[in-house]
Amino acid sequence: MHDRILILSASVGNGHVTAAEALKKSFEAEDVGREIRYEDVLNFTNPLFRRLYGKAYIDLVNSMPEVLGWMYDQLDEPWKNEKRRLFFDKLNTQPLVKMIREFDPDWVVCTHFLPSEIISDLKGKGKLTCRQAIVVTDFDIHALWLCRNFERYFVAIDEGRHYLESLGFPAEKITVSGIPIDPKFALHESKHEMRRKFGLDPDTPTIILSLGGFGVGKLDTLIDSLRTINTPVQILAMCGKNEELKSKLEKEQVGTVKIVPVGYTKEMDEYMSASDLIVGKPGGLTTCEALAKGLGFVIVNPIPGQEERNSDQLLENGCAIRSNNPATLGYKIEKLLKDPERMSSMSENARRFARPDAAKEIAQVIKERSA
Numbered sequence: 001m002h003d004r005i006l007i008l009s010a011s012v013g014n015g016h017v018t019a020a021e022a023l024k025k026s027f028e029a030e031d032v033g034r035e036i037r038y039e040d041v042l043n044f045t046n047p048l049f050r051r052l053y054g055k056a057y058i059d060l061v062n063s064m065p066e067v068l069g070w071m072y073d074q075l076d077e078p079w080k081n082e083k084r085r086l087f088f089d090k091l092n093t094q095p096l097v098k099m100i101r102e103f104d105p106d107w108v109v110c111t112h113f114l115p116s117e118i119i120s121d122l123k124g125k126g127k128l129t130c131r132q133a134i135v136v137t138d139f140d141i142h143a144l145w146l147c148r149n150f151e152r153y154f155v156a157i158d159e160g161r162h163y164l165e166s167l168g169f170p171a172e173k174i175t176v177s178g179i180p181i182d183p184k185f186a187l188h189e190s191k192h193e194m195r196r197k198f199g200l201d202p203d204t205p206t207i208i209l210s211l212g213g214f215g216v217g218k219l220d221t222l223i224d225s226l227r228t229i230n231t232p233v234q235i236l237a238m239c240g241k242n243e244e245l246k247s248k249l250e251k252e253q254v255g256t257v258k259i260v261p262v263g264y265t266k267e268m269d270e271y272m273s274a275s276d277l278i279v280g281k282p283g284g285l286t287t288c289e290a291l292a293k294g295l296g297f298v299i300v301n302p303i304p305g306q307e308e309r310n311s312d313q314l315l316e317n318g319c320a321i322r323s324n325n326p327a328t329l330g331y332k333i334e335k336l337l338k339d340p341e342r343m344s345s346m347s348e349n350a351r352r353f354a355r356p357d358a359a360k361e362i363a364q365v366i367k368e369r370s371a
Contacts, residue, residue: 005033006105015285026359044096069304120147140309178355186356194274210280291354296346
C-alpha cells in the first residue's frame, strides 16, 4: 500500500472541514496511504476570491438567507453554467493546481465541490491522472456536486445513489457510506456519567442547544422561549468561540430552567452523550453527529437550501420535530418532554438512520481500490 492521498475541502462553514478531518483520522487509522495530506483550497486562492467565496456565504446566511435559498434552487440544475463556473474557479485557483501537481497524489478526496470540479476538468483534459473520490457532505446532492471525471462517489443515503444513477452515473462507482464524522461519535458513553462530568444533574432531562448561525435578535427570542419551560430541564448552550454570548448567558440566570453556557470545546461528543435532545440548525455534519448519539432533533430556522432539505430527511425518518416560530419553541419542547414514548421513538429512529462509521467505510473502500 504505497498511495499518496490528498484530502481537499473549503472552509465555507465548518462542516466540509470537519468531514475532511474525520477522513484524515480514519485513513491514518486504517493504514490507507503512505502519505496523507489535508488542505483547505481557499488557502490557495487570492484574498478577493477567498473573501467572496467564504465570507459572502456567511454574510448571506446571517443577513439574507432567503437570497441564499433562491441561489441554491437556481443553481440546482445538472450541468447548468458549468463552463462559466469552471472558468471563474480556475482563474482564481492556479496555486491550487500547482500544489496538486507538486504533491502528485494517487487519490484526491474532496469534501467540497469547488476542488472536485477543478480536478474533474483537469482529468478530462489529461492534465491530471490521479484518481478522484467525491464525498458529498449533505443528505441531498446539489447540482454543484456533479462531476464528469471521477473514480468514486460517496453519498449519504440511498436516495442520493438513485439520483446519480438517474443522471447516468455508473452504479458501480457509487457507495452509500453516510457523511464522515469523527469516529468518537460512534462511542456509547453513559448519559449519567457524562452529566456528572460536566456538573449537571444526572437525572434531569438535558438539551443541547447548538447556537451556531443564529443572529443576536433571534437568539434572544430563542432563549426567552426556552425559559418558559416548566418541566425540570437543563440546557447546554453551545456558544463556540462567541465569548460575549457566553458571558451574557452566565449573567442572565433567571427562572427555573438551568442554562449552562459552554464555550469552544473539543468534547462535543461527550456533551451529546449527556443529552436527550438537540435544538438547532440541521447542518450536515452536526446532524450526523447527533444521529450517531441517538439524539432527537428539534429543528429551528434551517437555512433555505441544503438545511431545508436536511430537515426533510430528518422529518421523513421520524428523527425530528420542527419549530417554525421561535416563540413557541419552549412549548413544543415541553410537550415532547412529557411524551417519553415519542422521545424514545425519535432516539431509536435517529440511531437507525445514523451512519457513524462512514469515515471508516470510505477509508476501506479507497484502500481496496488502491490495492
